[in-house]
Amino acid sequence: MGPSAAVVPAALRVGTSPAAVVFARVRVGGPVTRDLLADSAELSSATVNRQVHALIDAGLVVERPDLVDAGGIGRPKVPLTLNRDGLAVAAMHIGARRTLLAVADLSGRALYSHAVLTPAGEAADAVGELAHALAELVARFSGRRFLWAGVAVGGDVDETTGTVDHPVRGWRGAPVGKIVQEVLGLPVSVCEHVQAMAAAELVLAPSREAGRSSMYWYARETVGMALTLDGHVHVPSTGAGTVAHIPVQAPRFADEPGPVGLQQVIGSAALAAAAERTGFSPSSPALLDERARALGEAIAAIGDAVNPDTIIVAGDAFADHPRGLAPVQAAFDAARHLPHRLELTPTRFGLGVQEAAAVVVALSVLYADPLVAMTG
Template identity: 55%
Template sequence: MGGIGVVPARLRVGTGPTASVLHAIRTNGPATRDQIVVAVDLSPATVNRQVNALLEAKVIVERADLVDPGAIGRPKLPLTVDCDHYCVAGMHIGARRTALVIADLRGRTLYSHAIRTRDFSSSDPKAAIVRLCGQLRELADRFSGRRVLWGGAALGGAVDADTGVIDHPILHWQGQPLGAELAEALGVPVSVSEHVQAMAAAELILSGAMVRGQSGLFFYARETVGMAMTFAGEVHQPQHGAGTIAGLTVTPGVLADEPVAALQSVIGTAAMKAAGARLGVEPDAGIIADERARVLGNAVAAMRDVVNPDEVVVAGHAFAAHPHGLAPVQAAFDEATAIPRPLEITPTCFGAHVPEAAAIAVALSAVYADPLAVVQ
């Protein structure tokens, strides 16, 4: 993994011995070596080798200060992720807001900066991308005491994971070399991912869950809609790029004049304002909020019936904006799904910060998949 350039994002929980030990420490830590052996399917000798290698690489650290002073016998030093020597840099380019973020190896945000996307989106996409990458570099330079290991970018639209070339239809960017520009600015390897897949990766690798369901469905709705699937600790990344549910047919009710419409056309801010104008009410009126919740619940149910996942996680302002939270979405989902097994829709654990988490996950996924190779 040495050198500088674009590397396809590895959006999965690491499975090698070193990755497994690091995952156990991240999710169970502080953890002793004996506790790690119990958590992973590895021999004590193998765990010791991986721990020693991670200690030498400064990826983890022994915490003598966490030993119980009243413990009997030889103390066993707890291990935690070393959050002082390294960091990663990431960006999430959204339709309305772009986030630049620096995070430590635990995934904790050290610094973040939000920009209104329209403030830099211009008729010159290349200049806008160069400016963004330069700003992220400036943020990383504020942490000169840490070594930047990897860079990550997440955004809507089409992403060529191998080259980092992106198309962003809403911003009218086409064929832009985001990955190459980011690698040049940061001076480290980078990965670029479709943003809903990256959000699903954040739930997998940053949420702190040691064990998740074998399959999952991640659903995002704000100004755009998107869906990602996870299987056995890995985000499904189709060979020819992410699919789309933007055109999923829904019955919009008061959200549109037509009896049927495309999902993405009826859930964003513009659709809410248009519905309010037609009805003579505010865009956030109850009748509009209820209808959007119904449409979203029905859409999630339709995709659940196709995939039948073990869990469903949702994110985005369209899900969070209703005064009663997810309850109306859940009610619509329960009524619409054809599968009798009850399934509770779960909100993302990152709340409004899920775009930042997505950018961090893209960068940290490489570190977590093969930490020693990245550090060395």
């Protein structure tokens, strides 16, 4: 077990402390020697050495004498890597229809994951069932020390208490963090899932071309948006905002003339209802084109106001169109009022975006300040 078990708010940001900077360089560039760390981390050799010693003492980083270059000149330099083999985190993404359970190493690489149906019924029973399923998965990795658990979930999340209001599931004040913490005996972080997906892009798969700000959109059974600003995901003190109500013109999805809320064109139930109303197949180009147009126009409306450097999109509503993102991009371009063109970028995680969201929540506090996380 890691530090004392508790519910701890996720830290959806790039760590800036010396320990976090060195830890990140080892994670991204390892195996790496101390002198190369000092060059790449823009820290003094003395600072790097102090942080390396502390990270080794905490068990997060290990020396790898087996990787020493035997042909090198001078005193051998022992490479450093993350302790991938000894440590792990547990994670879950609770979706409206299914829940993904995962175990990952310190680099964020999933060692194993699988999906189960999200249980129906009362929130406490459903979350308890999922927590015990995750505990069973953790038990399969008995040779590893688990440091943290992370939960990504839709709805309104109180990250301090780990409670969740999930309108789609009918949960109100569900003690998700408390239940997971009690079952696993680990510190746990609970985070709104679109914010977690944005954090995965920022922390697990950073892009040098990302710019200072990005807007992240997810649309599958529900639709959501998150903002990344200067190395951190914006997490309002009152919880995540909503884009579900944004009015869009989608007459085939409407019960009566006039605009509908964006959520009314998202998800399998919305497609099925539109198909029944119109006589089209749920996979017909007429319905998928209309959904793509609604998404593009909604993203343009918010994008014009925020004016981010990049826009990242993920979820079946973007990926399932036969022509990919092209119709969404065309609708976005047509509705945009700013002069410069902006390309919509698909998530780098593809179908694994939910897994990445869960894993980054489990790792976020460690990545933000690893030594504090291990002693807190």
